[in-house]
Amino acid sequence: MSVTTFRTESSATPALRPSLGRGALGVEARFPTLTSTVPKELVHRASVAEVLLTDWQRLDDTHFSVAGQWPRGHSFFSPVQDRHDPLIAAETFRQAAILLAHAEFGVPLDHSFLMWDLTVDVRPEHLGIGTAPASVDIEISCHDIVRRRGVLAAIRYEATLRRDGRTAATISGSCTCTTPAVYRRLRGRQLDAPCAPLPLSAPMAPQNVGRTSPVDVVLSPTEEPTRWLLRTDTRHPVLFDHQVDHAPGMVLMEAARQAMVATLGQGAFPRHLASEFKRYVELDAPCIVEACRLPDHAGQARVLVTAHQHGEAVFSATMGADVPLM
Structure with a gap:
């Protein structure tokens, strides 16, 4: 049971429109060549430097495209034999899963995520570190979607991560989302004392x-x-x-x-x-x-x-x- 819990000063979910990609923020129209990360709160990171995603787009109700970038050097996901660390692909997927849950499925920011399984297969020949940060494109499909009282409760993601059009990794995982009240029932002792x-x-x-x-x-x-x-x-x-x-x-x-x-x-x-x-x-x-x-x-x-x-x-x-x- 891998759990992501992230506390914000306000438990209110920001008013997110469907398919709120970078263009919806009005940035591309004025500065079409600029890139920035997605809000750190949407991927449960406290440090902006740890955000790996730069944009996302809804393709239909269950398919999405997510963009990201891997640095040539990272303080923890350091190069392995002149290749990007395979676990950076797992972290990229984790961030994408949480991003879509919040931004596209309406999960409030104060909910917790429980990852039950995660499978990663990488192709080392497409993980080589080049002369610039690696741009990655992730195609994600959503399955086994469960909602309770209109709020996402469980979901399974299947993802293909590509660099320059070539598959670098395939990843899948399932998670459940819990309300603050449910999480408190599960973890009361650890939260109170x-x-x-x-x-x-x-x-x-x-x-x-x-x-x-x-x-x-x-x-x-x-x-x-x-x-x-x-x-x-x-x-x-x-x-x-x-x-x-x-x-x-x-x-x-x-x-x-x-x-x-x-x-x-x-x-x-x-x-x-x-x-x-x-x-x-x-x-x-x-x-x-x-x-x-x-x-x-x-x-x-x-x-x-x-x-x-x-x-x-x-x-x-x-x-x-x-x-x-x-």
Whole structure:
């Protein structure tokens, strides 16, 4: 269960018209060559610098086009073997899903989102870092739409992400939207009397999990080489862009990627991620991450990553990767 909760000073939803793209704001008419990001509140980011989307357009009731841009260098989604980090595609999809829910399906800004599953397949040959930021175009179709009292309650998205007309990634995921009252019933204790996070544990060696800085490492070693403690640094400016009462889904997906690299070796490049979010991951209790090597499939090395807290499964991911021949 990957949850996005974002608090604004006002819980009122801005008056958004259908298909409120950049042109509807009156910008293109005066300055047709200028580009800016979408409002950060519509993608649940506190920092404008973390917004990856620049525009969107309604094609029909269930199909949309979203535009975005990936920087050549990012403070967290750093290049992997001279390619864009595959997880930046997952974050782009997450932002697009929330954007459309608010701007096109009328979900109020004070509602919370629960992502239940997310699958990402990338084509490394189309992720290369060029001499300029990468412009991305995302075609999104919406399925299994459920409304309660006229408000979106559940939805599934299927997306194709393209660069220069070439498919760079295909992504899918489903989520539910909850009102503040429902979220309070689910998370009352954590909201009324939040517990202090666990003391920050020592990180794995960055180079062993595909990272260059210990600040970005989300796994701590244990006595067993295939088991780690989830390391949640609530001061991290990207993974914890704003205050939350649980470990964000991106932390868990990054943990899966790092566990995969630790299992397959430093040269492993992730191509496939199929994740399931089962329960909230609390910040004040140990969460154990485990990795198990699976048989290769379709030319990719595979690893199953699972996470448990309080003896219960909270997250799982199957990772597929290219591994260089030795």
